[in-house]
Amino acid sequence: MAYKPEDIEDKWREQWAAESLYRARVDWERPKHYALTMLPYPSGDLHIGHWFAMVPSDARARWMRMRGYNVLFPMGFDAFGLPAENAAIQRNIHPWKWTYANIERMRGQLRTMGCMFDWEREAISCTPEYYHWTEWFFKQFYEHGLAYRSEAMVNWSPSLQTVLANEQVIDGKDERTGQPVVQKLMTQWFFAITRYAEQLLDFEQLDWPEPVITMQTNWIGRSEGAKVNFHTEDGDPITVFTTRPDTLWGATFMVLAPEHDLVDRVTTDEQREAVEQYIEQTARATEIERLSTDREKTGVFTGGYAINPVNNEPVPIWIADYVLSSYGTGAIMAVPAHDERDFAFARKYDLTVQPVIQPEGEPDLDGETMEEAYVGPGVMVNSGPFGGTAVTEDKGRKNPGISAVIDYLEEQGIGEESVNYRLRDWLISRQRYWGSPIPMVYPINDEGEIVGDPQPLPDSKLPVVLPEDVEFIPSGRSPLTYHEPFLYTTTKDGERVRRETDTMDTFMCSSWYQLRYLSPQYDEGPFDPQEAAYWLPVDVYTGGAEHATMHLLYTRFFTKAMRDMELFEETAAVMREHGRDPEGLFDEPMMMLRNQGQVLGAERPGDYLLISGSQEGTRWTAERVEVIDRRDAPEDFDGLQGELMRRTENILQVAGGEDGLATVEVPESAEVIIPSMEGEARVDQLKHYLEIQRMSKSKGNVINPDELVEQYGTDTVRTYLMFAFDWQKGGPWDPEGIKGPQRFLNDVWALLVESDLAAESEATDKAMRDLRRATHQTIMRVSDGLESFSFNTSIAALMAFKNTLQSVQNTPVVNTEAWTEAVETLVKLLAPFAPHIAEELWRNHFGHPESVHVQPWPEADEEIAAEDVITLIVQVNGKLRDRIEVPADIDEDAARETALASEKVNLEGEPRKVIYVPGRLVNIVT
RNA sequence: GGGGCGGUGGCGGAAUGGCAGACGCGGCGGACUUAAAAUCCGCUUCCCUCACAGGAGUGUGGGUUCGAAUCCCACCCGCCCUACCA
16 A cells, blocks of 8 residues: 555544644643744745744644643734735725635645644734734823834835835835835824833843844844034033043034934024925935945035033034934034944035044044044043043943943933934834724814814723725725725714824734633633643744744733733732742743745746946946847847846846856846836846745746645655755755655655565564664764754654664564564654544554554663664874774774774874763874 | 954754764665556765775864864954944
8 A cells, every 4th residue: 555645644644633632721731832833924825934933833842742742833913914904995895805815725725734733722913802802902001101103204106106114125225026115104103112121132041043132132222322512602502412521622513414303493594495495305215225225325414513511612503404303303413533323424515524532552643634534442632621531442341431321411410321223113003904903092172173182992992993994095095994984983082083093013913812722712801811821831832943033032022011011910829729820921921933934936047138238247237138038149249148047136147158157236227127027127126026036926936835735745745845945944845856865765665655564583682672773873963953943953853763664664674672662652743743644543443542643752761772883983183084883982092093994094103192082082192 | 454253075053072964855776566656675074995994174274182073373264233433
């Protein structure tokens, strides 16, 4: 009977469901393990990337279960978001219908993965049962002063006529169309995540990848310094934040962001026209222009002056868009002698440069002739009472110069120590329909105009349900704005009010979904404390590294805020009842985090390009770039033609130059012709249309998991995904490579089911010992791989073990208990990776009544696993000279003697030194 | 510009101070077959060699060490994050 996955996989999945094998129930008698993998967006089709993320996580969860843990491994859908609404606009399908059809389809696909998901815990964020509590959380944040309304610049896409989320804007362009996005001022809802900045910098309890910690740390961007109070000549205060208070005596001008409140007041009549013109010009600038790398700094003098509080010198006040209104106080003191940006600005507009830090052992700095700002350490000069104070490269209080000046500012009452963060408050409102409603109302007058502050709806009115009969028009406003029955309601006092029509960022939903899984049907709160007390926190979280600074920061913030709002009190009480100490368990949502890499499409040829322009060796500067079908390649072409191999920004690497690879720079002025793109192409669009390897539908190299499952079966696809890559790294898909795991599972099947194992003679003790050694070494290797997320080495160990079993399958050892132990162990070790074939072999072939998935994980016996013969490595001066088989328990003297006796050592004279590494090698130093 | 991660056979990858290339793909040779697929056996880092035996070798150059793919320094290349953050 041959191995036919189609005969066993569906069968076992049905059986497992019938037995509720994967139902996770609270059981205080057993240790718990909450394994979580990031929930998918219901885009319509399960991608190989989902498999790559979920299947190894499942294997590890299964392994934990076999090790005796009570494992929760849930699944759900992050079901609000833009694509559903775009489908509604483009194809006139209601987001509900579109989303539910997709979920239905993806559930089926998820089932074919053979994961141990507990489907009774499924949570879908777009259902009223779910977003009821997303709204409730909003209210909690609002009532605790953590949610507020304020004006903010948002990303506006003129081509899509809508506001975009930050994550949908890449390099100032809409990630989907590559069209520029502009900034627009709108009133928005914010969460005060910045209040938790300091706590979020503490990763002490977390076992998270170092790069994620670094990214979050950089994103939060803590900087230490001081706030210094300047005044205008008229006495208006202007506070600046600086990390370099030690350079205060060198502040020769001030710069305000063009949007700064005081701009209007300080501007003199002579300068007013220039200032207003500059403000208008900056407002028009798109994000791309603002971001362009070497853009020359621009600015305008306001005509006003401020007084430097340490020396009472008047300093001119300028405005410039290199000062951002959203960072610090939106105003800076400019110290051109010691800051590169200020220096460039000062030189351009001929402003005074006054050095106040003198590098030791160098000629005195001269503000007139300096060619660049000096940012290194030195001694303070021209700085009033601080002349001679040392300035180091340390930041903040650790720097003696900075520390001394901060003390001085505080004594004099002209400033104070201050810490500033790059992190901004979290903008959570979206002008969209398909998101969780914000449960707030506004008082209105008879004309329906908003006349007062927002008020929260009472809990009894929750959830605010999304109306279904809305019209989807891309107007830049939420479709809810046009829905009269939704828009107006009355309070319990009979007051007519208008509802908030913005909805929440979908990151709100995913900030607490790990709690909803605990009790998705619970209707007295977001989660059932009885469940939470047992399962929390998440022990292992897996997912893509792209969420490092958004989702993973938000969910940490959410958890800490919930703890401070005392939303875990009941849960803590239940924990105490069961003798579990709640201390520290609500500080972080997920204790361990691991990121998987990305599976890329099989390599395919890049676009074929025709390039005309000027040439210098292998470097080209393009005047015209055209993408053509390579079959249309002209034989005679005055320029460069070939396949696109690589691209970085506007630099293309094209195969087909005279020396193989040519480097082509495409300047802004170049003409770009891309047939697959609608409208006029620009250089900026190269990156959106000329990508070469990453997997995507438009490239035609998508791997379809459904087809793979049909062709090879779930177990083979699972095994291949875990075998072919370093999981944390990912890599390109090789369609041939899957044959390895396919042959492996076939061989395992054949070994156990098809071969006729009978031998006449008695097995030797050595044969049995060798087999048991292999068995126990395999247990160790497979376990180690699972522990460290090195799934590929676990499977390699299983393959090697299978090879060993094949090599002895025609020997008498097959009649021994050692063989029984070996094959039963093989099946148990295989179970987390290939759950269906393992179950079939366990129950149907071996005839065990209980599932293999509830068997205890085999324990390795170190003594059985120990080698009794080792290969002694003999080196001379660190170079390999010989390998000698010796008993494993050889002592040092015998090992040295054996090594020195080797013919291949062939030593002349006495060795200077002999290094002995027990059980490994002898290194003879001459 | 700043920060992070990485670079090992034709390919995916093992090895984290001690036998480089486990395991697999592909390739080559052979068996089976009318033939192909599948399957089985053998070889497969490179150079030299009929073979044995050698030699070189983990991006490049230096260092530490009895010994370095692994640790340190510099450089080159790739990927990711960030981008006037005062």
